[in-house]
Amino acid sequence: MGNPCESRYFAFVLLMLLVTPCPSGSQIIKNKTLTIGGIFPMSGSWAGGEGCLPAVQMALSDVNNQTDILPEYKLEMDSDDSQCKPGLGTKVLYKLLYNKPTKLLVLCGCSIVSTFVAQAAKMWKLVVLSYGGSSPALSNRERFPTFFRTHPSGTLHNPIRLKVFKKFNWKRISTIQETQELFTSTIEDLEKRVKREGMDIVVRQSFLTDPTNAVRNLRRQDARIIVGVFYEDMARRVFCQTAQQFTERLDKMLNTSDTSLITGYPEAPLAYDAVWAMAFAFHKAAAKLGERGMQLEDFDYNNEEITDAIYSAMNSTKFLGISGNVAFTAKGDRIAWTQVEQFISKSHSRLD
Structure with a gap:
């Protein structure tokens, strides 16, 4: 019976041989070309093309460097920007379709563009593959018979x-x-x-x-x-x-172009929220006092009942302010979250 370590080593070497791309110096002869179309949102409501286009280009290069995948074919792509706008995305699709060479498949991202492109592409029997379409509507096979996506549904x-x-x-x-x-x-x-x-x-x-x-x-x-x-x-x-x-x-x-010169500028949102906390507390206190036939304006520095009403209202005040969620502890302190992050050897972790 052989050494189990040697067996595992052989399996590891075999696996590396299977998945490692060929060295750049290897002779790869791919004399046929397949062209796909690419529609990328480089701007607009979701500018996902900024990250996805380079990733697609890298993947095309890796596939073309493989001898065991499409050994006779080289993949190329014609692409353009949809700006995540359905009208422009459809225009890009028509441009890709009517300009040679023939596109075998179209990649697209952004749900609203994917919806229009996939609905139109079926007229050309064209498969559409979306890397960024998450709309649940895209799961409708009757409406989008040639559509696929690597992005999960929004549901x-x-x-x-x-x-x-x-x-x-x-x-x-x-x-x-x-x-x-x-x-x-x-x-x-x-x-x-x-x-x-x-x-x-x-x-x-x-x-x-x-x-x-x-x-x-x-x-x-x-x-x-x-x-x-x-x-x-x-x-x-x-x-x-x-x-x-x-x-x-x-x-x-x-009225200044450099707010860094204004002392207290970073604390301004806290001051703004303080006024709102006061207003909410007064509003709540006024309602409680009204049930007892009293009013806020009856306060005269000696009326503890009004003080207690304001204190109780302030103590229970909670709202979303400019500076975040505003609420107070029993000690009157602002309740706030502290988030601690650390970077170790370029890896990031968060401790809440």
Whole structure:
């Protein structure tokens, strides 16, 4: 019986021989060419082409350097930018189709472009492979008979969302979405799932280009558990729209081109939120005092009952401010998260 270590070594060497690309000096004769089309969003709502185009080019090079994969063929690609816009993406498709050579397959990314491209491509019996299309609608084989994707469907996360809701016993869910088929179908799938579990989506908000009113409505209706689905550019507008307006207004008031010269500028959001904390506390205290026939303006430095009402209201105040979530401990301290990150030998880990 042979040495087991030698057997494992032989298997390892064999595996390396199978997967290692041929050295650059090897003679690889591939005298036939297959051309594919590439549609990449290099800008726009999801500029995924910035990272995906180089990866595709690298993969094409690696495949062409293999002798055991398409040994007679070299793969080439004609590509253009869709800007993640369906109209432009469709125009790029037609350009690829009507310009020689014939394209054997089309790669595309960005769900909204993939939807239009895949729907049109079936007229040319053309297979479409998406590296970035996550819309659940793309799973419809009748509508997209020649479509494939390496990106998972957008509904993939809904079962996970549901488990989180159940773990914390959340029953009333709110949603905010960008008005795109990708996000609409994702939310529709989520709604079916939560209903089966006895939960409700009580507030639904959507927006096309400006999330201001949708965010305002969520706040007005006191939405607490919110599922948001949108592209990256809109995500920044949803999460930072209150903060962006604050910065613009403050900078205009300060009338300076160099805010680093303004002492206290980094703490300005904390001051802004302090006023809102005060306003929320006063509002809550006024309601409680009104039940007892009292008013905030009755305070005279001796009325402990009004002081106690304001203290109690401040102690229970919670809201999302410019500086983040605002809430207080029993000691009156701001409740805040601390995130610690470390880099060791170029690897990154996070300790919460």
